[in-house]
Amino acid sequence: MTVHRFYCPNLPVGCVTTVERPEGEARHAAKVLRLRPGDQALLLNGQGLVCQAEISAVSRDARQVTCQIRERTLHREPTVRWHLYVAPPKGKTFDLVLRMATELGVWRIVPILCRYGVSRPEEASASWEQMLVTAMKQSVNPWLPAIEAPCAFQTALAGSSGCGFYGAVPSESEEAQPLPCDKPDRCLWIGPEGGFTAEETASLRLAGYKPLTVGRWVLRVETAVAALLGRII
Incomplete structure (x- = not known):
């Protein structure tokens, strides 16, 4: 099964289990990829944090997609x-x-x-x-x-x-x-x-x-x- 990846610059580093995707990424997920609750996703904040998540809700206008974070990996900044x-x-x-x-x-x-x-x-x-x-x-x-x-x-x-x-x-x-x-x-x-x-x-x-x-x-x-x-x- 393909796990689609999304950029979420405001992805929380702490123990928050719910996150809403930015509008552009949310619309792409809902309208183009037609993802629905229960589908898996990989969220990246571009600052070392990668989260495995599950979609829990999609708004009717496709401007918001809410995910439950299942697992998070915080990568160390490169030494070089x-x-x-x-x-x-x-x-x-x-x-x-x-x-x-x-x-x-x-x-x-x-x-x-x-x-x-x-x-x-x-x-x-x-x-x-x-x-x-x-x-x-x-x-x-x-x-x-x-x-x-x-x-x-x-x-x-x-x-x-x-x-x-x-x-x-x-x-x-x-x-x-x-x-x-x-x-x-x-x-x-x-x-x-x-x-x-x-x-x-x-x-x-x-x-x-x-x-x-x-x-x-x-x-x-x-x-x-x-x-x-x-x-x-």
Whole structure:
């Protein structure tokens, strides 16, 4: 039997046995999935809490779905938190980047505006948050990544931890070095398909970041995100 998953940001951590879902999730459960009292559900608050629940009531207008919590699991915050600094690709491809980053366990995502970037959004999109929520539910990742507003490269660099890697074009003369850092907050920088400029690369090195490559060829942004995160997480 399929157990559907729902995002409930106000899910109580304490011993509360009844919870009402947010209107959007409630309407989806009642109108689209046609769930009824007695059906099972998995509730996630995006902050480490996952609850197995049973639907106990559905309002007539489908705006409220009440659940009885049967079992709760509170996950500990990760000891290492990866922050993804990435130059957004054009169009819907950035949705794929967000989905893969969430599924792989990224803690925070910062869209960066680089010299060779082809997409230069001025503010975070509501669709980005929705994509993160969808990916969190699909993967049952108990932690919803934070998504920041797009930020200029140098501004983002100044506020980063200085611990981590940047995606580099493969080179026979250089291999990635082990990460000489024990900070809990670590960063992965992935530039646009045109790559980082020489000045941006020099700034990353000066800040303490090490080059990291996978394979022998130049990768698209979304491919680099999956491949590099898969290597370090």
